[in-house]
Amino acid sequence: MTGVQPAAGATRPAGTTPPKVRRGGRSARIGAVAMVAVVAVLVYLPFMSSRGTQIDLVGLFSLVVLGTMWNLLAGYGGMISIGQQAFIGIGGYGLVYLATNLGLDPFLAVPVAAVVCGLVAWPTSYLAFRLTGGYFAIGTWVIAEVVRLLVTQVDAVGAGSGASLTAFSGLDPVFRIAYVYWMSLTIAVVVVLGVYLLMRSRTGLALTAIRDDPTAAASSGVAVDRAKRLVYVVAAAGCGLAGAMIVANTLRVQPGSIFSVDYSAMMIFIVVIGGIGTIEGPLVGAIVFYLLQDTLAELGNWYLVVVGVVAVVITLVAPKGLWGLTRGRVELFPVGYRVGPRG
Amino acid sequence: MNTVNAVVQGVLLGGLYALVAAGLSLVFGVMRIVNLAHGVLAVLAAYGSLLLGEHLGWNPFLSLLVVVPAMAALGYALQRALLDRALRGGELAPLLVTFGLAIVIQNLLLETFSADTQRLDVGAFGGASIELTDGLAIGWFPLLAAAAGVLVIAGLGQFLARTRTGRAMRATSDDQEAAQLMGIDNRRLYAVATAIALGTVAIAGVFLGSRSTFDPSAGATTLIFAFEAVVIGGLGSLWGTLLGGVVLGVAQGLGAAIDPAYGVLAGHLVFLAVLAVRPRGLLPSAVTA
Amino acid sequence: MSELTNEHSRSANATDERQRGGHVSSAPLLHVDDVDAGYGDVPALRGLTVTVAEGETLAVIGANGAGKSTLLKTIAGVLRPTRGEVRFDGRVVTALSAHQRVGSGISLCPEGRRLFPSLTVEENLQVGAYARRPGPWDLPAVYELFPLVAERRARPAANLSGGEQQAVAIGRSLMANPRLLLLDEVSLGLAPVIVRQLYAALPRITEQGTTVLVVEQDVHQAISVADRVQCLLEGRTVLEGAADRIDPAELAAAYFGVRR
Ligand SMILES: Nc1ncnc2c1ncn2[C@@H]1O[C@H](COP(=O)(O)OP(=O)(O)O)[C@@H](O)[C@H]1O
Ligand SMILES: [Mg+2]
Numbered sequence: 001m002t003g004v005q006p007a008a009g010a011t012r013p014a015g016t017t018p019p020k021v022r023r024g025g026r027s028a029r030i031g032a033v034a035m036v037a038v039v040a041v042l043v044y045l046p047f048m049s050s051r052g053t054q055i056d057l058v059g060l061f062s063l064v065v066l067g068t069m070w071n072l073l074a075g076y077g078g079m080i081s082i083g084q085q086a087f088i089g090i091g092g093y094g095l096v097y098l099a100t101n102l103g104l105d106p107f108l109a110v111p112v113a114a115v116v117c118g119l120v121a122w123p124t125s126y127l128a129f130r131l132t133g134g135y136f137a138i139g140t141w142v143i144a145e146v147v148r149l150l151v152t153q154v155d156a157v158g159a160g161s162g163a164s165l166t167a168f169s170g171l172d173p174v175f176r177i178a179y180v181y182w183m184s185l186t187i188a189v190v191v192v193l194g195v196y197l198l199m200r201s202r203t204g205l206a207l208t209a210i211r212d213d214p215t216a217a218a219s220s221g222v223a224v225d226r227a228k229r230l231v232y233v234v235a236a237a238g239c240g241l242a243g244a245m246i247v248a249n250t251l252r253v254q255p256g257s258i259f260s261v262d263y264s265a266m267m268i269f270i271v272v273i274g275g276i277g278t279i280e281g282p283l284v285g286a287i288v289f290y291l292l293q294d295t296l297a298e299l300g301n302w303y304l305v306v307v308g309v310v311a312v313v314i315t316l317v318a319p320k321g322l323w324g325l326t327r328g329r330v331e332l333f334p335v336g337y338r339v340g341p342r343g
Numbered sequence: 344m345n346t347v348n349a350v351v352q353g354v355l356l357g358g359l360y361a362l363v364a365a366g367l368s369l370v371f372g373v374m375r376i377v378n379l380a381h382g383v384l385a386v387l388a389a390y391g392s393l394l395l396g397e398h399l400g401w402n403p404f405l406s407l408l409v410v411v412p413a414m415a416a417l418g419y420a421l422q423r424a425l426l427d428r429a430l431r432g433g434e435l436a437p438l439l440v441t442f443g444l445a446i447v448i449q450n451l452l453l454e455t456f457s458a459d460t461q462r463l464d465v466g467a468f469g470g471a472s473i474e475l476t477d478g479l480a481i482g483w484f485p486l487l488a489a490a491a492g493v494l495v496i497a498g499l500g501q502f503l504a505r506t507r508t509g510r511a512m513r514a515t516s517d518d519q520e521a522a523q524l525m526g527i528d529n530r531r532l533y534a535v536a537t538a539i540a541l542g543t544v545a546i547a548g549v550f551l552g553s554r555s556t557f558d559p560s561a562g563a564t565t566l567i568f569a570f571e572a573v574v575i576g577g578l579g580s581l582w583g584t585l586l587g588g589v590v591l592g593v594a595q596g597l598g599a600a601i602d603p604a605y606g607v608l609a610g611h612l613v614f615l616a617v618l619a620v621r622p623r624g625l626l627p628s629a630v631t632a
Numbered sequence: 633m634s635e636l637t638n639e640h641s642r643s644a645n646a647t648d649e650r651q652r653g654g655h656v657s658s659a660p661l662l663h664v665d666d667v668d669a670g671y672g673d674v675p676a677l678r679g680l681t682v683t684v685a686e687g688e689t690l691a692v693i694g695a696n697g698a699g700k701s702t703l704l705k706t707i708a709g710v711l712r713p714t715r716g717e718v719r720f721d722g723r724v725v726t727a728l729s730a731h732q733r734v735g736s737g738i739s740l741c742p743e744g745r746r747l748f749p750s751l752t753v754e755e756n757l758q759v760g761a762y763a764r765r766p767g768p769w770d771l772p773a774v775y776e777l778f779p780l781v782a783e784r785r786a787r788p789a790a791n792l793s794g795g796e797q798q799a800v801a802i803g804r805s806l807m808a809n810p811r812l813l814l815l816d817e818v819s820l821g822l823a824p825v826i827v828r829q830l831y832a833a834l835p836r837i838t839e840q841g842t843t844v845l846v847v848e849q850d851v852h853q854a855i856s857v858a859d860r861v862q863c864l865l866e867g868r869t870v871l872e873g874a875a876d877r878i879d880p881a882e883l884a885a886a887y888f889g890v891r892r
Contacts, residue, residue, distance in 0.1 A: 074435060078434070078435070080435060080438045080439070082379070082442065127615060127618050127619060130618055130622040131574070131618070133375075133377060133434065133438070134371070134376060134377020134378075134379065134437075134438050135371075135377055135570065135573075135574065137377065137379065137438055137442075138377065138379070138566065138567060138570040139570075139574075139618070141563075141567060142567055142570070142571065142611055142614060142615070143615075145567065145607075145611060146608065146611045146612070146615065149604075149607065149608040149611070150608070152604070153604070261563060265442070265446050268439060268442060268443075269443075272439055272443075276435070300454070301450040301451075301453045301454050302450070302454060304446055304447075304450040305446075305447050305450045305451055305454070307446075308443045308444070308446040308447035308450070309443075309447055311439065311443040312425070312439075312440050312443040312444060312447070315429065315432065315436050315439045315440050315443065316425070316428050316429060316432065316436070316440065319432055319433075319436065507758070507762065510751065510755055510758060510759055511759060511762055513748065513750060513751055513755075514748045514751060514755075514756075514759045516750070517748040517749055517750050517751070518746055518748060520710060520730075520742075520746075521742060521746040521747075521748065522748075522759070523710065523729070523730040523731050524708060524710065524730055524734065524739070524740050524742060524746075525731075525734065525759050525760055525762045525763070525804070525808065526731045526734030526735055526762045526763030526808060527731055527759070527762050528729075528731045528732075529731070
């Protein structure tokens with residue numbers, strides 16, 4: 001068949017220069033400097049702030065990690081999961097088991113627990129990936145429930161009543177809290193930067209292709225499958241880190257709370273409110289959620305009602321979230337390419 | 344005897360799981376969205392029945408006369424006001440919106456009714472049973488609930504097979520654009536489908552709430568069990584869903600007979616096993632709806 | 633059904649009036665007026681105007697990608713034009729959705745048939761009548777038009793051969809009792825014998841007074857059934873004229889976009 005295709009370039013008036021394709025720009029450079037400054041201040045913080053503040057901020061860092069991981073799954077991988085609490089729980093329990101039961105150094109136990117999460121996620125993905133869309137979402141939830149119910153049967157980690165993290169008991173609380181704080185800050189920075197680098201890699205390109213055109217991407221099936229599986233495993237490990245952070249911060253793990261679907265709700269709200277499909281969105285969302293959580297704490301359950309309504313409204317009215325309101329004028333992490341006038 | 348009893352109870356419970364699942368499947372079949380608030384909406388219906396019982400002294404059966412149309416109306420409005428909009432927002436938006444909705448409704452119920460467990464009171468009827476042999480008795484109420492489940496599913500099947508609107512739903516499920524070319528107003532059809540789904544889930548919610556206790560967080564397991572019934576049975580087949588519900592109910596019953604803590608877990612494991620070895624379900628429909 | 637000859641001469645008259653270049657007494661049934669339409673940034677129709685008089689059969693031809701299907705989708709309301717208007721029976725229907733246009737008498741038999749595979753043949757036809765427009769076409773009439781379809785009525789539509797599916801698709805569109813029937817590439821992927829059989833049904837349709845717009849890549853088939861022919865290239869009209877007076881060489885040139 002001889003297709004008669006309109007020539008795309010033909011409409012450009014003669015004499016204009018072709019657009020310049022670039023990545024990042026001035027706002028990205030300013031942003032990078034600002035980010036480094038913020039991280040530097042955060043690193044210094046334990047020398048000038050109370051233990052309570054540090055404990056609070058570890059909570060914020062875990063939100064950043066959780067939001068970033070959920071965004072990696074949904075915003076870049078197109079996979080809506082409501083079962084990430086499986087890996088939050090395995091991370092938390094992993095830390096307790098490795099440190100308390102096996103005597104591993106707790107700061108080493110945290111990354112090891114994350115690796116365990118990744119190892120659990122890999123075979124699990126073969127089951128979960130048999131489902132798509134909303135059914136995938138509920139499938140991940142079932143898997144999380146199975147993990148919770150199994151853990152509840154394990155007496156070594158306190159069965160239904162949970163366990164305490166006692167491995168830090170030799171450490172002065174001042175140091176313990178500061179160390180946990182620095183560890184959490186490090187994890188948050190590494191996770192955000194890691195996703196940024198992942199999205200700039202070939203895998204990131206494949207993921208962007210999936211998001212922008214699932215049918216075209218499906219024709220290069222194998223690469224897409226591999227990219228999605230990688231994302232699923234990485235997100236599991238990241239959630240495991242967050243779970244370990246949470247337990248290192250509170251020193252206690254309990255199946256009913258660490259495997260709660262409320263974590264998924266939180267992650268979704270963080271990403272939706274901040275802006276799905278951008279690296280900055282979950283950061284903004286985590287900060288907003290953290291502030292809301294503090295202010296709305298007195299409201300009891302109303303706070304989830306309010307946050308839920310806000311998330312629904314944002315999805316319908318401003319699907320790019322708060323970060324989307326900048327309309328790409330500000331870009332801290334230039335992932336995509338931008339086509340602009342030369343200069 | 345214990346085992347036989349567990350199987351019988353499981354079969355009866357399966358009818359109700361399948362009823363919840365039927366609404367989930369209908370909405371998915373017609374507009375390709377999974378309503379993550381489906382389970383909590385069943386719980387909402389149970390609370391509606393509870394209110395009617397507390398304030399007007401209505402029996403749960405009588406309350407169906409109000410709860411079912413009210414939930415159907417809610418479904419119609421929900422579709423028109425929220426979900427239609429969400430459908431236009433791509434693949435993720437409906438999931439995000441229905442999940443947000445689930446969280447909102449669950450926490451509103453928690454605020455209004457507290458986390459205390461509740462149970463709908465069907466009166467003396469609730470305790471009556473038929474003694475088959477000693478040790479094996481079938482409660483009248485579970486039997487009636489299961490029969491209601493099967494009847495509603497059969498009715499839904501007839502509706503889809505025989506009526507003009509049912510045909511239009513199947514056509515839309517096959518090819519939405521072509522269906523519009525036949526004069527089918529897909530948005531009205533979506534609203535009707537959601538109304539039917541919520542009407543049926545209301546029936547399931549009231550029966551489930553009369554069979555056992557519930558609290559505001561019960562929507563989660565309700566949704567999960569319905570989903571498992573759908574997947575075990577095979578997507579897009581109503582009778583498959585019924586079979587899936589029964590298999591799930593029996594698995595839970597047998598698990599619980601070994602140890603009460605294993606009931607739900609056994610159901611999940613059967614689901615995962617089916618997903619692993621027969622991902623299209625036990626009774627896959629020839630053409631996926 | 634008995635006014636075969638009457639109808640035939642009436643449609644011939646309509647063509648004659650248009651050919652004389654004078655004003656047709658009433659407004660055309662369909663007037664696609666200076667329409668732009670496309671997909672995202674890709675334009676497919678560029679200022680296209682198409683008119684069809686009541687009772688007339690217009691064939692729109694053109695190479696693959698010329699914009700023929702886009703034109704039909706714009707008329708049927710599946711696609712909204714970015715500029716211009718669609719008028720049907722004197723009313724502007726541009727803002728009406730596809731299902732509303734079926735109600736007012738426009739029915740598109742889409743390219744590739746698009747039957748509902750999980751429905752039986754008869755159910756497909758019944759869905760075609762969803763809008764419940766009164767008129768000559770009902771199940772018995774369609775079965776009489778396509779006896780083979782009647783034999784297959786209880787089968788799932790997916791089990792039929794291509795030609796049978798196309799007959800069902802045409803029947804399904806007729807069930808809407810349209811005033812304007814839009815047929816998109818009836819011949820697609822079918823053997824010439826089958827195509828001839830299908831087109832043999834066309835006079836039986838037009839004799840009911842139905843106005844028809846056929847889109848074809850098969851130029852000869854199109855010309856043989858039409859009163860008038862309009863040839864598209866890259867979303868514009870490059871040639872139009874009465875079917876029986878059009879110069880084959882000129883048409884071939886227009887079809888392939890050869891400048892002369
Ligand atoms: N769904 C679509 N998305 C993007 N472009 C399309 C789509 N459908 C058609 N086109 C483009 O629009 C132009 C006209 O297509 P079409 O109307 O289908 O042509 P025809 O029916 O004459 O073969 C072509 O260039 C085609 O590539
Ligand atoms: Mg075409």
